[in-house]
Amino acid sequence: MTLPGPASDDHDHAPVIVGTAGSFARSVLDERHPALIERVRQATPYPPEQQRALDALLEEITEGVIEPLDEAEPGAGQWRDEPHYGQRWPDVPFLWAESFFYRKLLAALRYFTPGPWQGVDPFAPFKNAELASSKLDDELSALDRLPQLPSEEQDRTLLHSSLWGNRADLGFQLSAGAEGLGARVPGLVVDDSAELWRILAVARPGMVCLVADNAGPELLPDLVLADHLLTTRRAASVMLHLKPYPYYVSDATTADALACLDRLTAASGHAADVGKRLRQAMTSGRLILRTHPFFCAPLPYAFMPDDLRRDFSTARLTIMKGDLNYRRLVGDRHWPATIPFTEVTAYFPAAVAALRTLKSDVATGLAPHALEQLDATGEAWRTSGTHALIQVSV
Numbered sequence: 001m002t003l004p005g006p007a008s009d010d011h012d013h014a015p016v017i018v019g020t021a022g023s024f025a026r027s028v029l030d031e032r033h034p035a036l037i038e039r040v041r042q043a044t045p046y047p048p049e050q051q052r053a054l055d056a057l058l059e060e061i062t063e064g065v066i067e068p069l070d071e072a073e074p075g076a077g078q079w080r081d082e083p084h085y086g087q088r089w090p091d092v093p094f095l096w097a098e099s100f101f102y103r104k105l106l107a108a109l110r111y112f113t114p115g116p117w118q119g120v121d122p123f124a125p126f127k128n129a130e131l132a133s134s135k136l137d138d139e140l141s142a143l144d145r146l147p148q149l150p151s152e153e154q155d156r157t158l159l160h161s162s163l164w165g166n167r168a169d170l171g172f173q174l175s176a177g178a179e180g181l182g183a184r185v186p187g188l189v190v191d192d193s194a195e196l197w198r199i200l201a202v203a204r205p206g207m208v209c210l211v212a213d214n215a216g217p218e219l220l221p222d223l224v225l226a227d228h229l230l231t232t233r234r235a236a237s238v239m240l241h242l243k244p245y246p247y248y249v250s251d252a253t254t255a256d257a258l259a260c261l262d263r264l265t266a267a268s269g270h271a272a273d274v275g276k277r278l279r280q281a282m283t284s285g286r287l288i289l290r291t292h293p294f295f296c297a298p299l300p301y302a303f304m305p306d307d308l309r310r311d312f313s314t315a316r317l318t319i320m321k322g323d324l325n326y327r328r329l330v331g332d333r334h335w336p337a338t339i340p341f342t343e344v345t346a347y348f349p350a351a352v353a354a355l356r357t358l359k360s361d362v363a364t365g366l367a368p369h370a371l372e373q374l375d376a377t378g379e380a381w382r383t384s385g386t387h388a389l390i391q392v393s394v
């Protein structure tokens with residue numbers, strides 16, 4: 001999974017994000033990852049072997065250098081030729097370091113090793129607690145008011161619930177701590193939603209790819225949006241791309257998608273109707289699940305493999321959810337924030353939309369005056385999850 005050469009000259013110009021001292025990336029590596037190891041230990045009574053492996057991982061990420069996976073680890077071959085071994089974690093690309101951390105965490109917990117712990121999602125206790133929360137009951141009941149809204153308002157409401165659902169990521173909440181998440185800033189940093197609806201307003205609807213991000217409170221509104229696209233005939237089918245294994249704490253896997261469907265069908269009113277329709281859509285092939293291994297790769301989408309490129313190229317529109325997908329879509333670099341979104345996504349094989357709350361340093365496609373205003377606030381608008389955007393490139 002070595003990063004191939006730059007896709008274009010532009011990729012040479014903006015520095016790749018690494019864990020520079022004092023940076024946001026560094027706080028993730030130094031604070032969030034050790035805290036996550038502790039949370040995982042507390043959530044599940046792992047036996048001594050796994051406890052020792054967690055100790056070793058903690059020591060490696062805090063005091064050591066990056067070590068390859070053990071040769072006996074299933075799938076180790078895919079990570080054999082990486083160029084970053086022997087370096088300190090903050091000194092390599094942040095995107096790579098985070099991705100490899102999650103892979104090593106799963107190796108320590110024997111997630112891929114045949115035996116009693118194979119396939120046990122270490123983040124399931126957190127995901128389950130979120131999905132069971134009564135706050136979600138209220139949000140699902142609120143859907144009953146949807147049919148009374150004018151159709152444009154329905155579109156906007158469901159698109160924005162899916163967008164803001166992205167704040168509900170458990171890794172992010174780990175560092176938000178007791179103060180909780182800052183208040184949302186209502187106006188979007190960029191709003192290309194009119195273009196998004198225009199792309200989907202065609203006589204013969206096509207397939208829409210929805211690249212999911214977090215499970216539970218984000219995936220539920222994503223599924224409701226998928227149902228809305230199908231029922232309003234903006235999409236003939238929806239291909240829902242999920243993670244093939246647990247990743248970035250709350251990222252959605254197939255098990256999480258099925259749990260969300262159950263949560264919908266077990267609700268009442270409109271939510272239950274959505275759940276039933278989506279179950280039918282799955283059995284009839286109009287809601288298609290995919291778990292391509294590339295969704296857990298430490299690479300930008302510019303380096304996606306041909307089969308995934310084919311899926312995206314046959315879609316009328318691909319909707320990328322969340323911050324990590326955004327970093328992978330535009331490249332995890334210190335871009336000038338005013339560089340056009342269309343320029344950094346020019347390699348993408350068809351229309352693509354990003355629905356993201358801002359939770360890392362990357363920003364593109366901002367109008368110069370918007371950037372000035374944001375910087376003038378003195379707030380951490382890039383990383384605090386208080387701001388959001390909808391960007392589209394055709």
Ligand SMILES: O=P(O)(O)OC[C@H]1O[C@](O)(CO)[C@@H](O)[C@@H]1O
Nearest residue numbers: 028169213322323324325359360
């Ligand atoms: O769930 P999301 O929106 O992809 O956000 C995950 C984000 O969490 C981080 O891992 C740390 O903030 C980011 O680097 C990443 O982009």
